[in-house]
Amino acid sequence: MTPLKFQPLVVSLAWFASLSLVTAAQSSSLKEIDSVYPEAHQLYLQLHQHPELSGQETQTAAELAARLRGAGYEVTEHVGNTGVVALLKNGAGPTIMLRTELDALPVEEKTGLPYASQVRAKDDAGHDVPVMHACGHDLHMAALLGTAEVMARNRNRWHGTLMLIGQPAEETIGGAEGMLKDGLFTRFPKPDVAVALHVSNGFPAGVMAITPGVYNTNSDSVRITIYGKGGHGAMPQSAIDPIVIAARTILALQTIASREVQPGEMAVVTVGYIHAGTKNNIIPDQAEMGLTIRTRKADVRQHVLDAITRISKAEAAAAGAPREPSVERYEGTDLVYNDPQLAEKLRAPLEIALGKNNVVIGEPIAPSEDFSFFIAQGVPGFYFSLGGADPEKFAAARAQGTGLPSNHSPLFAPDAEPALRTGIVAEVAVLRNLLNTPVEELRKFSATPQP
Numbered sequence: 001m002t003p004l005k006f007q008p009l010v011v012s013l014a015w016f017a018s019l020s021l022v023t024a025a026q027s028s029s030l031k032e033i034d035s036v037y038p039e040a041h042q043l044y045l046q047l048h049q050h051p052e053l054s055g056q057e058t059q060t061a062a063e064l065a066a067r068l069r070g071a072g073y074e075v076t077e078h079v080g081n082t083g084v085v086a087l088l089k090n091g092a093g094p095t096i097m098l099r100t101e102l103d104a105l106p107v108e109e110k111t112g113l114p115y116a117s118q119v120r121a122k123d124d125a126g127h128d129v130p131v132m133h134a135c136g137h138d139l140h141m142a143a144l145l146g147t148a149e150v151m152a153r154n155r156n157r158w159h160g161t162l163m164l165i166g167q168p169a170e171e172t173i174g175g176a177e178g179m180l181k182d183g184l185f186t187r188f189p190k191p192d193v194a195v196a197l198h199v200s201n202g203f204p205a206g207v208m209a210i211t212p213g214v215y216n217t218n219s220d221s222v223r224i225t226i227y228g229k230g231g232h233g234a235m236p237q238s239a240i241d242p243i244v245i246a247a248r249t250i251l252a253l254q255t256i257a258s259r260e261v262q263p264g265e266m267a268v269v270t271v272g273y274i275h276a277g278t279k280n281n282i283i284p285d286q287a288e289m290g291l292t293i294r295t296r297k298a299d300v301r302q303h304v305l306d307a308i309t310r311i312s313k314a315e316a317a318a319a320g321a322p323r324e325p326s327v328e329r330y331e332g333t334d335l336v337y338n339d340p341q342l343a344e345k346l347r348a349p350l351e352i353a354l355g356k357n358n359v360v361i362g363e364p365i366a367p368s369e370d371f372s373f374f375i376a377q378g379v380p381g382f383y384f385s386l387g388g389a390d391p392e393k394f395a396a397a398r399a400q401g402t403g404l405p406s407n408h409s410p411l412f413a414p415d416a417e418p419a420l421r422t423g424i425v426a427e428v429a430v431l432r433n434l435l436n437t438p439v440e441e442l443r444k445f446s447a448t449p450q451p
């Protein structure tokens with residue numbers, strides 16, 4: 001994840017001690033959190049040592065389902081492959097969804113932690129790969145379990161329906177869509193608001209960040225295949241070289257963000273791979289490129305995608321290619337949006353629960369995420385950031401002008417003790433607030449940016 005704007009503050013655990021003094025009805029007490037923390041932490045360690053790849057989260061899902069059933073939830077498994085849905089009905093009121101991801105990544109853990117993963121597994125292509133919870137989804141699951149326990153044990157403090165979901169395959173973008181196709185919002189109640197958080201080293205543990213408005217980016221994956229005419233490397237006059245066309249195309253694509261998009265608007269066009277040729281003295285007959293495109297506005301997104309097609313075709317035509325290139329958008333996700341009014345409403349309970357200095361405003365980030373599929377169903381979302389960095393290491397890295405390892409790094413290691421506790425406190429505060437809000441008021445929030 002990218003470094004986020006960070007407001008300097010003094011991080012201490014002192015606020016935990018002061019929680020019992022907080023009188024606000026929506027805040028959790030130290031005792032409540034203490035009573036669920038050991039189980040949540042134990043689950044964290046267990047999941048961290050047994051990560052599973054996207055779409056293969058069978059043991060993870062079964063474990064989470066069993067624990068939620070034990071906490072008194074009505075649990076359905078295998079929703080969209082390995083997805084888990086847990087409901088707690090507590091009278092009339094809104095339905096609020098909290099989501100965690102289930103999956104880990106093909107990364108070899110190098111944190112040196114005593115509970116580091118040593119797992120290897122077969123990926124979908126049949127390759128033997130190392131597996132690690134390098135994105136912190138284990139921490140999200142542990143926080144969700146702690147939150148589930150607190151909410152179940154204190155039902156007098158909220159009303160409505162709490163819907164907890166364990167979503168598979170976030171890292172490969174497909175799990176959210178899979179659950180929706182399997183009836184997430186038809187077989188189960190459609191939520192009035194959907195909530196999720198993500199841990200990162202962008203903030204010290206103990207801190208939460210809210211990003212009102214657009215949180216991340218629209219993401220599009222595009223494959224371009226350029227067709228030339230193969231021949232001998234020593235006789236280029238008899239061939240049409242797709243590698244040269246690809247090279248020109250790549251350079252011309254750089255002018256989209258720099259020359260066509262209005263300065264200040266966000267657009268990224270990255271060519272992440274180019275595959276062509278087999279031998280130095282052969283001109284191949286085709287070249288393939290893979291692109292990732294990130295934008296924050298619908299009109300900019302459309303313009304960039306159209307420009308990629310226009311430039312690719314024109315460069316091929318300029319070289320006399322025998323066929324138009326194929327330009328295929330094969331995957332995409334929409335951005336995640338936090339209605340600023342909803343973000344503002346939830347800021348107050350978070351500040352009460354965590355301390356005013358521990359709730360900061362975060363900048364939008366570039367990585368994308370398929371939580372957007374839930375929002376696309378017209379459900380307003382609240383997606384917030386959980387600090388994961390060891391506060392001392394974070395301060396030391398900042399003093400040196402560097403950062404701690406990002407998500408997906410083999411060295412990514414959130415400081416679980418304060419981060420997990422903070423995650424539970426924050427989720428409980430947000431859920432209690434939303435579950436005490438009349439449905440009519442929640443309906444006023446919007447799921448997507450207003451034109």
Ligand SMILES: [Zn+2]
Nearest residue numbers: 135171407408
């Ligand atoms: Zn990730």
Ligand SMILES: [Zn+2]
Nearest residue numbers: 135136137198
């Ligand atoms: Zn993640």
